[in-house]
Amino acid sequence: MKNVRLWYRKDGACRFISHLDINRTITRALQMSGVPLWHTEGFNSRMYVSFALPLSLGFRGEYESVDVRLLEDDYPTDVMIEKINGCLPEGLCIYEAGESLMKPGDIAYAHFIILITAELYSPEEILACAQRILSGERIVTEKKTKKGAVKEVDLKENIVRYNLELSGSAVKLDIVLPAGSVKNVNPSLLTDIIEKECGCDIFTDVTRVRLYDDNFELFR
């Protein structure tokens, strides 16, 4: 038996499904692929799959991973990838498979690229709004805790680094935020504030491009 980390992209139609649905869709594809994978041995036996870090509905992901257990140690990687990809819907694609070098719990930061547009505002106007928000001393918002209470967070102190610029007809926000099981900041908290500042509907196109550990080492 061998642990394998499958690396995939989430895009296209699959961008619009939730993490739970991604889980179901990938599990089914794995089942369909016929790749010999380990099932749990409890009363309700199911295929073992473990996702590194959930990705919100609507986000694209370029650096997503799921751990599975191969029953045959010498099962060829390229055959496995090809078989699984043949069973995945539009927008999900495995591009690499390998050993898992870090634990999902080690993930500490995520790098996002966010494109912002609006129907009523020009990119320059959005840029100005976003700059106003991001250059402020504090960016205060409310976040619901798991227990349902509302707590105030300052996003500003959580931003590791960011870069804001015009990119064609959109505003491009390149940002690194805390992510993982200990502390997680969803970039939509920030884009919601920018939307409020703009005072009109904005469209955000979010891509999670990389994940890092505590020391800013790439998650592997």
Next chain:
Amino acid sequence: MINKKIEPYLLKVQKPGRYVGGEINSVYKDKNEIDVRFAFCFPDTYEIGMSHLGMKILYSQFNSVPYIWCERVFAPWIDMEKLMTEKNIPLWGLESGDPITDFEFIGFTLQYELSFTNVLQMLKLAGIPLRSADRTELKQIVVAGGPCACNPEPIADFIDIFFIGEGEEVDLEVIELFRKCRNEGKTREEFLFLCSRIEGVYVPSLYDVEYNDDGTIKSFSAKEGVPQKIHKRIMMNMDNVFYPEKFVVPMIEIVHDRVVQEIFRGCIRGCRFCQAGFLNRPVREKSPETIDRQCHALCRNTGYDEISLSSLSSSDYTKIRELLDRLTLWSVDENVSLSLPSMRVDGFDEEILSKLKTVRKSGLTFAPEAGTQRMRNVINKNVTEEELMQTCSVAFFGGWTAVKLYFMIGLPTETYDDVLGIGTLAQKVVDCYYRNENRQKGKQVKVTISTSSFIPKPFTPFQWEPQDSVEEIRKKQMALKDHITTKKIAYNYHDAEVSYLEGVFARGDRRLCRVLEAAVERGIHFDGWDECFDYEGWLEVIKDCGLEPDFYVTRRRGFDEILPWDHLDYGVTKKFLLKECEQAYKNTTTPNCREKCSGCGAAKYGGGVCYEKRKTVVS
């Protein structure tokens, strides 16, 4: 392909996964290489429509024809609808993302009366004229089929062609005829006229209805050259009938998210309230070999790990043991679980139970339908209390602690004794649990009873019966609720107003078309959804159209009255239905098709259970 116009707005609506397509096994074709585009519309949300087996079958079958591209279309939820209207985006097909406005065929499946308004709403969203008379070119042919096509009159003005009976053959014949007519430069009228001569096709615009002063039908007549009676189509050899090897596998969770395998059509039982039981006669089974092969292919091609063996009464499948043996040969190794819905109380035993349990334990549900033996005899549900207790014992012995029981209230000849009998029966099931030595210790039993309100349906022996009023149903529900004194029994009941509205359309006539049109104009649709159902609004629309809803719902029809669906023939004769109705009044049951033929008329199809060797007959 995601519709490009809608893509930017997808994150502004609930569950955007409903609108993007791209699922595994969905079919894409080159527009330039096809002749006919077919929009297969399900008049409800994605999650409901994607669970429907008929759509899966016909979608695959249509797409197996090289010149047809069939796409799926579902009713967009109200948030999406609002956006589409605001941004002027017409309803599109999930596969191509193209508007369905100019498709050759727009097909609807009519599974329940309360989806009629959604049919109109979807046409509206697609920018297609609602009334058949307002569509003049040889395109936008609006067709419909499914169980509610057995009384098509309430939506007759909007549909060009109804398919009566099973669609596998007739749909393709109509599409082929269309192609021929278009090549020959024929008009829409000429095409529809030729269609009406295909067996199983009903073209409502070719028939005229006249009414008496009291609102009943005076005459129903076919135009010249058009058949007076429309006979249903039926597939007699179930092993040869088309069945898909692949299902489109949804990415978001749907209602029935599993492989659905049809094991037979029809039902031998003849429960007198059950429309499906009469519409689909005679019973025709698939062989275990076919079912096994189709199940295995479907599991392999979808990645599903659950199979539901579907029919109107699974335990009546004659080779159920052989089938389960075959299936478990591979299902256990492949981690696939089996479930048998629609089990009869008397068809349940430990052997079947153990096969179903091999992988995963599912819930247990039985439908005694009525609380007293007298009432069960009236509806011909030939199940006894002893059988129910026996079955529950087996289940409790096998470790189950929860049982669901389904009942109906408002049945013909029902008294309060019958209604309260439901509670008494549930209490007996609770007692049965505590008498069982082998029950799971320390666990409480949970008996859930659900009552739906009886709605008399066309082509059943109760088609002439009055339906209970909203007030009467509520009184009965409250009486039953008060009769239950233990927390071990949970009682759920259907909304009486929803059942009333369903009753209007179930046995309605053509005059209701303008009611539907007016309702949709006022924004009424998604009537099957609590958050959208607008009873007051409906009553107002019906009144404004000059009609009286009680005429359709609570009125007893005369046996000699011309019923709105009398021109359709589903095999079962009116004479037989009448005889069954009289038997019901006498509390007398009728044997099932395997015990004795009662001469319903379905034998004319020349196959199925009608020609099986009966066990009681000495050969």
